[in-house]
Amino acid sequence: MAFQKPSHTFTKIHLKALRTNNFKILFALSFTVFINTLSFAQDIPVKGKPIEKSEKDIVIVSTDSISKPEVSEKEQDSIIKDSIKPKKELLEHIxxxxxxxxxxxxxxxxxxxxxxxxxxxxxxxxxxxxxxxxxxxxxxxxxxxxxxxxxxxxxxxxxxxxxxxxxxxxxxxxxxxxxxxxxxxxxxxxxxxxxxxxxxxxxxxxxxxxxxxxxxxxxxxxxxxxxxxxxxxxxxxxxxxxxxxxxxxxxxxxxxxxxxxxxxQSEKQTSGVLIPSFGEQNDRGYFLQNFGYYFAINDYLNLAVLGDYYTNGSYGMRMESTYVKRYKFRGNVGFRYENLITSERGFPDYARSTIYNLRWSHSQDSKANPNARFSASVNLGSSTYYRNSINQINTGAFLNNTLSSSVSYSQTFQGEPQVNYSVTATHSQNTNTETINMTLPTFQGSVGRMYPFASKTGSKKGLIQNINLQYNIRGENRIQTTDSLFFKKEMFDDAKAGFQHTIPLSTNFKVFKHFSVSANTSYNEVWTFKTINRYYDNVNRETVTEDVNGFDSFRTYNFSTSIGTTIYGMFNFEKEGKDPKIQKIRHVMRPSISYNINPAFDQYYDSYEVISADGLTTSEVEYSRFEQGVFGTPSKNFSSSMGISVANNFEAKVKDKDSTATEPKKIILLNNLNFSTSYNFAGDSLQWSPVRMSGGTQLFKNKLSINFGATLDPYALDSNNNRIDKFNIDNGGSLFRLTSANLTASWSLSSKQADKKDDKRDPGIDENVRSGGRDDDLFGVSQDFANQQLNRDKDKDGDEEPSELYNFKIPWTLRVAYAVNYSNSRRQNEISSHSLMFSGDIQLSDKWSVGASSGYDLKNAGFTYTQLRFERDLLSWRMNFSWIPFSTRASWNFFIGIKSNILKDLKYEKRSQPDIQL
The missing domain is CATH 2.60.450.10 (Lipopolysaccharide (LPS) transport protein A like domain)
Structure with missing residues (x-):
């Protein structure tokens, strides 16, 4: 590259007076004339014989009156094909x-x-x-x-x-x-x-x-x-x-x-080795954790393969993959497997176990296909995985007692009527009992609501025009198994399959202008492919139940109706000359009365006789061959019942503290206060069901949420604490007997400075949710600091300059959850559970933050799972310390490392892990 000299017009020329010399000037002019006289230009070449052209080939180049010499085409080509190439331009750009x-x-x-x-x-x-x-x-x-x-x-x-x-x-x-x-x-x-x-x-x-x-x-x-x-x-x-x-x-x-x-320094993601963490565990020796390789497959898919190895022979493997396609879908999948060995072979406490866990999350963009949707949320594996896992990432999820999964595909066919169907596979696993319930799959289909008597134009009015019906079908293949049989062929031996068809017919209308009436009837048909046959074995003196394979079905129907209205009440406290703080209280009440009738379908019931040793019939037992079906059994008893419910809502208008406000401020006193009970006309005793009361409210700008409930039984108990057909008030007691009650409250407090901060969830809490845990830190969060080095400084508000003076504004947050349950159904009069959980964070300075999560069992007088967290922002570095002071998982974890992803392997980590209880 070279720079062209500027034009002479940019050159500054300084003029000054000069002394003339006539002799030298005349001599220079004479020499110039002499040179011009003797000089000559290049000779004009001799013209060749011109090429004859027709008039059609003649091209007029110029209309100038001065004629130009003709140049033959042959001589023009000789100049163009000159062996000396033209000099390259001095500059390629401006x-x-x-x-x-x-x-x-x-x-x-x-x-x-x-x-x-x-x-x-x-x-x-x-x-x-x-x-x-x-x-x-x-x-x-x-x-x-x-x-x-x-x-x-x-x-x-x-x-x-x-x-x-x-x-x-x-x-x-x-x-x-x-x-x-x-x-x-x-x-x-x-x-x-x-x-x-x-x-x-x-x-x-x-x-x-x-x-x-x-x-x-x-x-x-x-x-x-x-x-x-x-x-x-x-x-x-x-x-x-x-x-x-x-x-x-x-x-x-x-x-x-x-x-x-x-x-x-590639701007795109690249594959590479993942540096492990070194350390020592109490009973497994020295270890390498999180060693592996990262595969940057393409811009839409990646894969990380990680492994752990302990010198006593224990090892673990993990595969994590994330995929995304813009405007289509996104998701992640992970599989974890651990082979755990305790003690040494030959010792009495030697034990070996394998645990695994599979997680998959998939979500479809709403723009991808408005009429079809696929989603997945899978979390399944060994029931003891989160309790026994040696990886620190599972710390916040070891208290999980339920694992659940769902994979579904649904599609809608637009039209009149609209048709929908979905196919879903579900999984529910109790980690305490190790019981697993699955549906592989569940099929649901429906035909949209149709109004056969409605007018083609205008709104639907009256009893007849509002008559509507639809069709629903549901099919299930239900499996119940345990951990030991999971993913084995034996788990399918006791599978149950069936279909349920439902055709609901309903209508609604108004009476007396203010009352809404609805009437419903439903036809239900169940198909099953396995029933039972039950009889009494006189030889072995026991009841025998046999499975009968083959198609069978039953049909039921019912009828229900309800009437309800809405009542508004206003309590006005405003008076002339007075301006009270509470100006009005508004009460909204929604009473409703319903009636349900269910016929008895005793034709689907059979009986067998129990014969004593002397050959006499002692009893006759009824049963239904559909007892073990997917959708239950038809009702044997005729039912005719009335339901009564009242829903309440209370709001208040109070004087606003802002003197410029023209309208009073509205606050909610009770979000809901509901009462419900029922009366069975067909019952011969205990016709009234207990009254169920529930309510909830939110206080202090929705920071305190309170929910409560109670069950009130009108019937008394006998000396054996069994319900009898006698009202409690007639037995010398109160009108209702409190049988159970519950109260839950959650309070989230924070300073004004913490409210102004960007509300971004901690990555450890995201890991808890993916593992099926809570969406808060009340049970702790993940301790996998090495894989969570996030540069949170970028999230801070850069407009606020740090002050050199003492910062007396310390942001803090506090979350409190309280729960109490009372039981008195059989005069036990006890608090069945009573607990208080709390967690919080305090930012002592711009660089120091402290957090803790714990709880206290007020019934058993003991602290629950406790975790203390300390974090120090060291500018380009981050330091974390987590400590679980007691429990079977007592441990601590210290980490210091660089935030940047390019140097995140430049770190130091030290752990003290608990002994695994197998």
Whole structure:
């Protein structure tokens, strides 16, 4: 590259008076005339014989009156095919330059001077600096800053070429060779910055450095750490290759170093080795954890394969994959397997077990297909996986007692009527009893609601026009098994399958203007492929139940109706001359009465006789051959019952504290207060069912949520604490007998500073949710700090400058959950459970934060699972400490490492893990 000299119009010409010399002038003019007389131009070649052309071939080139000499085509070709190639243009791009103070060109020095906010643009290269000097004789560009008496050295050069930016103190650039010497440069390479005293730019894609520093620190003038590179080669956007390199912390050298190093700088994800964590466990010896390889398969899919190994023979394997396609779907899948060995072979406490866990989450973008949707949420495996896992990532989920999964596909066919269907596979697993219930699969289909008597135009009115019906079908293949038979062929031996068809017919209308009436009837048909046959074995003196394979079915129907209304009440406390704080209380009450009738379908019931040893019939037992079916059995008894319910809502209008407000402020006193009971007309005793009361409210700007409930039984108990057909008030008691009650409250408190912070959920809580745990930290969070190095500083509000004064505003959050249950169904009069859980975080400073989660069992007088957390933000580093002080999982975990992903393997981690209880 070379710079073209500016036009002479930019040259400053200074004129001054000269003394004339007539003799010399006359001599020069005579010599000029003599030279012009003897000089001649190139001879005009002899014309060749012109080529004859027809009038059609003649092309008029010019209409100038002065005729031009004809040139034969043959001689024109000889000039074009000249062996001397034309000289290449001096510049390939347009050169643009600018300076605020002055732009000066010196013909004597052949230099262009640009001063103050100087700028040169040439192709994809741009140089800005305080001062730029272009030397046309040496083909060099010299850029440097300028010195200000107040601010010092300012307007340092910035060299930009493509996406590569270099910020040195000064630089020299050769426009022909495109090489450069850069002094005291700062260059961003990926997530880090390279600070070099001398940099040699070989070409557009190679830099050589000497005595350089590589760091991810934000303060480049005084970085808290850096890796010193004695010699290095940089290929921007691809790699950094170094010779001897070691770690410095605040300019203090450490023994951590390598004879050579390689830093990938690709802007795209790349495959690579995952560095493990080293440590020692109490009963498994030394270990390597999280060692593996990351496969960057493509822009839509990745895979991480990890493993753990313990010197006593225990090992673990994990595979984690994430996939995403924009506007289509996204998801992640993971499989974990651990082979755990306790003690040594030959010892009495030797034990060996294998545990595994499979997780899959898939969600479809709503824009992908509005009429079809596929989703998955899978969490299944060994019931003891979260309790016995040796990996710290499962710390926040070991209290889970339920694992559940669901994979579903649904589709809608638009039209009149609309048709829908879905296929779902579900899984529910109790980790305490190790019982597993699955449906493989569940099929559901429906035909949209149809109004056969409605008018084609206008709204539907009246009893007849509102008659509607629809069709629903549900099919299930239900499996119940245990951990020991999971994924074995035996788990399918007791599978149950069946279909249920339902056709509901309903209508609704109004009576007396204010009452809404609805009437419903439903036809139900159940198909099953396995029934039972039961009889009494006189030889073995026992009841025998046999499975009968084959198609069978039963049909039922019922009828129900209800009437309800809404009553509004207003209590006005406003009076003339008074302005009370509580101005009005609004009460909304929704009473409802329903009636249900279910016929008896005793034709589907059989009986067998129990015969005593002397051959006499002692009893006759009825049973239904559909007892073990998927959708239950038809009702044997006739039922005619009435249901009564009342729903209440209370709101208040209070005087607003804001004096400028024109309307009173509305607050909710009770979100709901509901009462319900029923009366069975067909029953011969205990016709009234207990009254169920439930309610809830939210206080203090929805920060305190309270829910409560109680069961009130109108019947008394006998001496054996059994219900009798006698009202409790007639037995000398109260109108109702309190049989159970419950109260739950959750309170979330935070300072105003914490409210202003960005509400982003901790990644440890996200891991809890994926594992089937709580969406808070009341049971603790994951301790896998090495894989959760997130640069949260980027999430902070950068507009607020830190103050050098003492910060008395300490952000904090506190979450409290309280639960109590009371039982008195058989005069036990006891608190069945009573617990208090709490968790909180305190940000002592911008860099220090402390968190804890614990609880107290008020009934058994003991602390529940407790976890203490400490976190220190060390600018480019992060330090975490987690401590579980007691319980069977008592342990601690210390971690310190660099936040940046490119150097996240530069870390130190120490763990004290608990002994695994098998």
């Amino acid at each position: 050169v643009k330059y600018h300076a605020t103070d002055y732009t000066k060109f010196s013909q004597k020095d052949q230099r262009l001077y640009l001063y103050n906010d100087a700028r040169i643009d040439y192709g994809d290269m741009n140089i800005t600096a305080g001062s730029i000097v272009v030397d046309y004789y040496k083909n060099t560009v010299y850029a440097k800053g300028i010195t200000d008496s107040i601010e010092g050295y300012i307007q340092k050069p910035v060299l930009t070429q493509g996406s590569n930016v270099v910020e040195p103190d000064s630089l020299i650039f050769n426009t022909e060779t495109k090489k450069a010497l850069i002094f005291n440069s700062k260059t961003e390479q990926g997530e880090g910055t390279v600070i070099a005293s001398i940099t040699k730019k070989e070409n557009d894609s190679v830099y050589f450095l000497k005595d350089a520093k590589y760091t991810t620190a934000e303060n480049l003038d005084d970085p808290e750490y850096y890796i010193k590179l004695r010699k290095a080669k940089i290929v921007p956007g691809k790699k950094i290759v170094t010779g001897l390199a070691n770690l410095f912390i605040y300019d203090v050298p450490t023994p951590l170093g390598l004879p050579f190093g390689f830093f990938p």
